[in-house]
Amino acid sequence: MSEDVAWETVIGLEVHCELATQTKLFCGCRNAFGEEPNTNICPVCLGLPGSLPVLNAQAVELAMRIGTALHCEIRPSSFARKNYFYPDQAKDYQISQYDEPINASGSLELPDGTTVGVTRAHLEEDTGKLTHVGASGRINSAHHALVDYNRSGVPLVEIVSEPDMRSSIEARSYASELRGILVATDASDGRMEEGSMRIDANVSVRPVGTTTFGTRCEIKNLNSLRSLGRAIEYEVARQIALIEGGGSVDQETRHWDEAAGRTESMRSKEEANDYRYFPEPDLVPLVPDAAWQERVRVAMGPMPADRRAGLVALLPGPATQAQSDQIRAVVDLGLDGWVSTMVTGGLRIDVALARAANEVAAEGEKGLELVRAANDLATKADKGFEISSNPFTTIVAMESGGELSATQSKALLSASVQAISASIEAGQPMAAALTGYDSRAQAKELGFEALGADALSKVVAQVIAEHPEEWKRYVAGDEGVKKKLSGLFTGQIMRATSGKANGAEVAAELARLAG
Amino acid sequence: MSTAREMAAAVRAGERTAREITEGALAAVAARDGEVHAFLTVLADEALAQADAVDAAVAQGRDPGPLAGVPVALKDNLCTRGIPTTCGSRILEGWRPPYDATVVRLLRDAGAIALGKTNMDEFAMGSSTENSAYGPTRNPHCLGRVPGGSSGGSAAAVAAGFAPLGLGSDTGGSIRQPAALCGVVGMKPTYGRVSRYGLVAFASSLDQIGPFAADVDDAALLFDVIAAHDPCDTTSLRIESPPTVRPSGSGVEGVRVGLCPDLIEGCAPDVVARVHEAAEALAAAGAKVEEIRVPEFGYGLSAYYLIAPAEASSNLARYDGVRYGLRVDAEDAGAMNTATRTAGFGAEVKRRIMLGTYALSAGYYDAYYAQAQRVRTMVVQAFERAYTSVDVLLGATAPTTAFKLGDKVDDPMAMYMNDVCTIPSNLAGHPALSLPFGTGDDGLPVGVQVLAPALAEGLLFQVARAVEAAAPEAGGSA
Numbered sequence: 001m002s003e004d005v006a007w008e009t010v011i012g013l014e015v016h017c018e019l020a021t022q023t024k025l026f027c028g029c030r031n032a033f034g035e036e037p038n039t040n041i042c043p044v045c046l047g048l049p050g051s052l053p054v055l056n057a058q059a060v061e062l063a064m065r066i067g068t069a070l071h072c073e074i075r076p077s078s079f080a081r082k083n084y085f086y087p088d089q090a091k092d093y094q095i096s097q098y099d100e101p102i103n104a105s106g107s108l109e110l111p112d113g114t115t116v117g118v119t120r121a122h123l124e125e126d127t128g129k130l131t132h133v134g135a136s137g138r139i140n141s142a143h144h145a146l147v148d149y150n151r152s153g154v155p156l157v158e159i160v161s162e163p164d165m166r167s168s169i170e171a172r173s174y175a176s177e178l179r180g181i182l183v184a185t186d187a188s189d190g191r192m193e194e195g196s197m198r199i200d201a202n203v204s205v206r207p208v209g210t211t212t213f214g215t216r217c218e219i220k221n222l223n224s225l226r227s228l229g230r231a232i233e234y235e236v237a238r239q240i241a242l243i244e245g246g247g248s249v250d251q252e253t254r255h256w257d258e259a260a261g262r263t264e265s266m267r268s269k270e271e272a273n274d275y276r277y278f279p280e281p282d283l284v285p286l287v288p289d290a291a292w293q294e295r296v297r298v299a300m301g302p303m304p305a306d307r308r309a310g311l312v313a314l315l316p317g318p319a320t321q322a323q324s325d326q327i328r329a330v331v332d333l334g335l336d337g338w339v340s341t342m343v344t345g346g347l348r349i350d351v352a353l354a355r356a357a358n359e360v361a362a363e364g365e366k367g368l369e370l371v372r373a374a375n376d377l378a379t380k381a382d383k384g385f386e387i388s389s390n391p392f393t394t395i396v397a398m399e400s401g402g403e404l405s406a407t408q409s410k411a412l413l414s415a416s417v418q419a420i421s422a423s424i425e426a427g428q429p430m431a432a433a434l435t436g437y438d439s440r441a442q443a444k445e446l447g448f449e450a451l452g453a454d455a456l457s458k459v460v461a462q463v464i465a466e467h468p469e470e471w472k473r474y475v476a477g478d479e480g481v482k483k484k485l486s487g488l489f490t491g492q493i494m495r496a497t498s499g500k501a502n503g504a505e506v507a508a509e510l511a512r513l514a515g
Numbered sequence: 516m517s518t519a520r521e522m523a524a525a526v527r528a529g530e531r532t533a534r535e536i537t538e539g540a541l542a543a544v545a546a547r548d549g550e551v552h553a554f555l556t557v558l559a560d561e562a563l564a565q566a567d568a569v570d571a572a573v574a575q576g577r578d579p580g581p582l583a584g585v586p587v588a589l590k591d592n593l594c595t596r597g598i599p600t601t602c603g604s605r606i607l608e609g610w611r612p613p614y615d616a617t618v619v620r621l622l623r624d625a626g627a628i629a630l631g632k633t634n635m636d637e638f639a640m641g642s643s644t645e646n647s648a649y650g651p652t653r654n655p656h657c658l659g660r661v662p663g664g665s666s667g668g669s670a671a672a673v674a675a676g677f678a679p680l681g682l683g684s685d686t687g688g689s690i691r692q693p694a695a696l697c698g699v700v701g702m703k704p705t706y707g708r709v710s711r712y713g714l715v716a717f718a719s720s721l722d723q724i725g726p727f728a729a730d731v732d733d734a735a736l737l738f739d740v741i742a743a744h745d746p747c748d749t750t751s752l753r754i755e756s757p758p759t760v761r762p763s764g765s766g767v768e769g770v771r772v773g774l775c776p777d778l779i780e781g782c783a784p785d786v787v788a789r790v791h792e793a794a795e796a797l798a799a800a801g802a803k804v805e806e807i808r809v810p811e812f813g814y815g816l817s818a819y820y821l822i823a824p825a826e827a828s829s830n831l832a833r834y835d836g837v838r839y840g841l842r843v844d845a846e847d848a849g850a851m852n853t854a855t856r857t858a859g860f861g862a863e864v865k866r867r868i869m870l871g872t873y874a875l876s877a878g879y880y881d882a883y884y885a886q887a888q889r890v891r892t893m894v895v896q897a898f899e900r901a902y903t904s905v906d907v908l909l910g911a912t913a914p915t916t917a918f919k920l921g922d923k924v925d926d927p928m929a930m931y932m933n934d935v936c937t938i939p940s941n942l943a944g945h946p947a948l949s950l951p952f953g954t955g956d957d958g959l960p961v962g963v964q965v966l967a968p969a970l971a972e973g974l975l976f977q978v979a980r981a982v983e984a985a986a987p988e989a990g991g992s993a
Binding site for chain 2: 043047048053055083085092093274277278283
């Protein structure tokens with residue numbers, strides 16, 4: 001292979017999504033994360049002799065929602081047994097869908113317009129959870145292992161993509177978009193850190209321009225979007241180096257070591273299990289009729305792509321890259337409803353987008369939950385939008401109307417979240433804590449009253465007097481110079497007013513004085 | 516010994532107590548089960564407590580149910596809460612299920628007394644009950660002979676008069692063949708009529724629980740209690756059907772009976788003779804008897820010995836030493852699995868796990884498992900064709916009368932041939948019943964088999980009653 005071959009990366013992803021059902025896939029045990037080990041168990045999910053599975057209708061419905069959102073064909077399907085011995089597997093076989101998955105032949109459109117094929121999205125049960133106790137915590141050197149069967153039988157949908165992605169960025173974009181869809185369908189909470197969404201990546205490389213696929217490796221243990229991106233990049237570099245060094249890639253399963261930043265061989269193709277799939281005799285075929293499919297379709301809310309389009313439509317012109325990024329973030333965070341109501345209520349979309357995408361996002365899950373709840377309250381209570389009934393909207397309205405500077409608005413949003421959370425922690429119901437909170441009073445308390453025009457003029461004059469040379473260059477300078485120096489003056493003015501000055505007003509005053 | 520019907524009627528009427536009946540049954544077990552070995556566990560205290568509860572209900576004017584005070588022998592692959600359930604295997608020695616099988620609950624709700632857990636071929640794999648890890652059961656008619664299997668313990672318990680009723684499971688003939696060898700009635704219901712929840716699986720698509728009794732009406736009485744839809748078993752049918760218990764002697768006038776050479780040829784001459792006599796008796800009672808060939812039945816055995824082991828290889832994977840039952844420690848989890856299964860399973864179980872694993876393996880699946888499923892479909896279609904011209908089929912149950920202990924233990928194929936007449940009904944999921952009809956040249960009972968279409972249990976019992984009415988008195992014990 002010559003030195004100057006350009007390489008193309010080929011990626012397909014297998015995503016396991018834990019469904020947010022009340023109960024497990026084949027029994028009545030609660031489907032809950034983080035509880036005392038081996039408390040949500042029964043004869044069925046422990047695989048006790050004589051026990052039999054009974055399919056959970058809610059899981060089927062969520063699987064159909066996922067299929068519908070991914071434009072899949074929803075088909076008559078059946079279950080099979082995947083046989084292999086492992087201590088976390090109660091029956092030593094997994095009930096899964098094999099040759100007849102419920103969802104097939106779909107697609108997912110990435111935000112940039114690229115389409116990734118979805119081969120299938122099928123139902124299966126999760127295994128228990130093994131904790132290896134011993135020297136390194138890795139299975140091979142463990143002294144003994146503990147098994148928690150709370151997760152045994154939790155419903156999963158495995159979503160298998162076509163090998164349509166060509167970079168780690170595309171793979172991350174696919175995973176992120178898929179996560180948004182899973183959350184939007186209420187199929188999953190999408191929490192990768194809790195294992196609600198787990199990703200395996202199939203990665204291969206080939207010379208640009210060729211059409212046959214290279215030998216692929218499957219990478220496991222990707223617990224975050226960051227891991228996904230890093231692992232793919234490492235793996236691509238490893239495979240290219242192997243081939244360019246005259247070697248070849250072996251088909252194998254590799255484990256991503258997050259700490260070491262590298263993939264390691266787990267097992268080769270030859271060591272792979274023969275799963276001996278055969279039809280599950282304890283279950284009957286699953287054939288969702290047209291009426292059920294229609295009920296599922298009708299009950300579904302808009303998907304992330306539709307919601308992004310909804311926000312873009314509110315912009316006065318075409319979206320800039322920065323706005324597109326903010327819109328993505330806002331939809332991912334589930335704050336698009338809030339932004340829409342604010343804009344429809346007359347607030348500036350740039351302020352609304354920026355506060356939602358940056359400041360509320362920075363408040364974390366607690367802040368997001370409060371803002372979403374406040375928006376629900378405000379929209380439901382009055383069957384329309386009312387600025388005064390939502391404390392967070394009030395803040396954005398004050399900024400939008402020039403009563404608060406951007407810096408003050410940010411600080412006030414954060415202070416509101418803290419204060420409202422504190423009331424809830426002190427025992428107040430969430431609705432009361434939200435409606436009873438007075439953002440204006442808090443602004444006053446923090447000293448965030450708008451600076452009067454006279455006071456501002458005084459400060460501006462003083463700052464100009466302190467920087468005579470710069471002022472001369474500012475007045476005489478072209479657009480570039482003006483822009484550069486206005487930053488310096490604005491910064492000084494903000495410092496002198498402790499951030500109370502309104503940025504737009506400062507700019508206007510500077511322009512007026514410069515003539 | 517009185518019938519289950521008479522016992523229940525007497526208890527419900529307050530003429531006999533459940534305690535008196537249960538004490539009688541326990542005394543019979545104590546007197547003779549040492550030599551028969553029908554039971555692995557006798558539930559003396561539990562049975563008496565249950566009997567007292569039944570008597571208390573009667574005293575308070577409540578009806579304890581259609582099986583009030585009737586002792587029942589339970590095959591040891593039916594889960595019983597807090598009571599050992601071994602499946603005749605070392606690997607489940609000491610395991611006490613935390614739940615009752617649905618049929619066990621239905622029996623209790625009907626006022627029946629669980630007398631004990633009966634011996635069986637390990638995981639129901641066998642036709643002689645010699646594959647039990649806890650020693651063989653002997654045929655009460657002749658202690659040197661096997662009782663048949665795999666439900667040999669329940670068949671022997673009824674034949675010995677320990678209990679008027681028993682429950683077994685039938686995957687390829689495991690109720691009907693021991694019923695034939697022990698001279699009692701044994702019936703396999705339509706697949707899905709009786710819940711499998713709590714029946715430790717051998718081959719899930721073939722397993723079905725069914726009754727043993729001394730006569731046809733008692734078998735029908737027990738069937739009526741256990742045939743119920745169960746939401747815990749997805750394959751359980753939602754069928755409301757009229758009770759099948761009717762006065763004895765229901766007529767067979769005009770019923771078309773297909774005498775099936777494919778279920779008779781290859782049997783011993785004395786067995787063949789009894790089946791023909793049963794056909795003549797039916798004709799004399801007004802049935803239209805005609806000969807009907809169903810050659811596809813000949814392929815059933817081969818298909819069965821691929822499908823059943825394939826499902827078993829998966830069903831028995833869970834006995835890995837991790838959660839319950841036997842564990843043989845070793846240096847790591849994989850070695851522990853191997854050591855446990857090596858020590859815990861007997862030779863026949865291992866043979867079938869290997870057969871089934873092979874049949875499902877990559878590269879062999881189509882030639883073995885998939886091909887066997889195609890043959891299964893062919894057998895189903897053959898039944899359908901037959902039932903366009905006849906209402907029921909008549910044949911032998913087992914090729915011979917009870918054979919000697921040890922005769923076939925080293926010859927798996929000879930043992931498997933015992934199921935040749937019973938397997939077709941399992942493959943099709945149809946009901947079938949074996950009832951005693953005279954004796955063989957050795958004086959031991961011969962069973963004849965009646966087969967009916969899916970859900971036609973009523974007709975099945977009706978025809979069986981007519982055969983029973985004409986049956987010669989069974990010979991004594993040899």
